[in-house]
Amino acid sequence: MNLTPVIPFEPINSTIIPKGDNWIAQIKWDGVRMLSYYDGIEVRLINRRKNDRTMQYPEFRSPSEYCSASSFIVDGELIAFDSNKPSFHEIMKRDSLRSKKSIEIATSQVPVTLMVFDVLYCNGEWVVNRSLAERQIVLSSIIKPNPHVQIVQNFTDADGLFDVMKTHHMEGIVYKNLSSTYVISGKDSRWQKRKLHQDLNMVIGGVTYRDKVVNSILLGVFSNGSLVYVGHAGAGKLTVADWMDLTSRIEPLIIASNPFANKPTRNKDAVWVRPEIVVKVQFMEWTLGKAMRHPTIQGIVANGSIQDCTFDA
Known part of the structure; x- marks a missing residue:
């Protein structure tokens, strides 16, 4: 694989809502951070610690089923549901598996979804230096949503979204500045997370x-x-x-x-x-x-x- 795994951009913790029209809010999913890499030959799923998880999630081995780009690195969160909300415990039932037989069984018993929220590389070109707003346009043009891959939605009413997260006992929300570039191995206030717990x-x-x-x-x-x-x-x-x-x-x-x-x-x-x-x-x-x-x-x-x-x- 020619695309070398990277450490993704991380949000800082926050207890307040950033001010300004240039901020959007997204749901904070209770799952596993995962980047999908496709160099035009093979696809790999790599977590934020650069551990390969391709074998554990065979749903994503055919990149053309969820992305039209000839090569890409997309960033997201892999989630699995417990009743009606994402559950870290459920996704670990998939992430911890090592044998082909157990993975085959779990694939049908514990369905997963990759919630994609960013793109780092597209059609042979790095896009990390473009603004988040520009990267989201690129993302929406290449991702083909299906039951296993969805694009994370933007919300402008952060207070309202946080209240919904409380009602549904979800993990929290992430605030992102639309002008922010994507800093590999970075962590700064242009992305902020506010947790319920x-x-x-x-x-x-x-x-x-x-x-x-x-x-x-x-x-x-x-x-x-x-x-x-x-x-x-x-x-x-x-x-x-x-x-x-x-x-x-x-x-x-x-x-x-x-x-x-x-x-x-x-x-x-x-x-x-x-x-x-x-x-x-x-x-x-x-x-x-x-x-x-x-x-x-x-x-x-x-x-x-x-x-x-x-x-x-």
């Missing part, structure tokens, strides 16, 4: 058991190179099978000493774990002591990197 990737540093099965995890994030305990969680979207699988994955990671720089509040029955397994956790807010209020586990991050588990992630 806090969520972070966190690493497991300890567990507790019930009847020899893990029933709660002690969670940490890195700050200045040290793993800081920020709370524990046992509630969320993990199924009984997920907990059983986590139990088997934890066993070879058990260590004798506490990996956290601070002392966890829940440590009496804790079994310490080498910090390698990453989970996505949603919570209401931080306490003054930097602990989570009402955390819930959204899913185990397939091949998650502990580099993502930081306070400013």
Whole structure:
């Protein structure tokens, strides 16, 4: 493949709505950031950490079914639904698979959609230095919507969109400046995200058991190179099978000493774990002591990197 994978442009966190007529709002989808690359010969799906996920999503192997360009890099979010809204836990059922047989089964059981919101490369030419408004015109001219690929819609009423997200218990919205260029590996205020809930990737540093099965995890994030305990969680979207699988994955990671720089509040029955397994956790807010209020586990991050588990992630 001639097109070298890149790290996508990222929005910064925000709690206010940007002012001005040059801003649009888009739904923040609770899925996996994914770029689709087509060099005219083969298509590849690569996530934001440059990990190849082409095998996991065979729906996108025929680029002509969803894009008319002779070559392209398009940016978007891969989502899967749980009842009537996107679910990180559901998309992980696809993203974590490695065998052809399991992928074949999951393709019919867990349908996915690529919500495309940007284009970096089109017909042999980089377009990252064009404005977002110009790139969206290019995007609308090449994408052929179908059940697996849709273009993310713009909204001018950001307040109204945020209220709709609240009503439907969605993740939040993203504000984008229409004059913004696309900065590869960049992150700045021309794109801003406003979340209804806090969520972070966190690493497991300890567990507790019930009847020899893990029933709660002690969670940490890195700050200045040290793993800081920020709370524990046992509630969320993990199924009984997920907990059983986590139990088997934890066993070879058990260590004798506490990996956290601070002392966890829940440590009496804790079994310490080498910090390698990453989970996505949603919570209401931080306490003054930097602990989570009402955390819930959204899913185990397939091949998650502990580099993502930081306070400013």
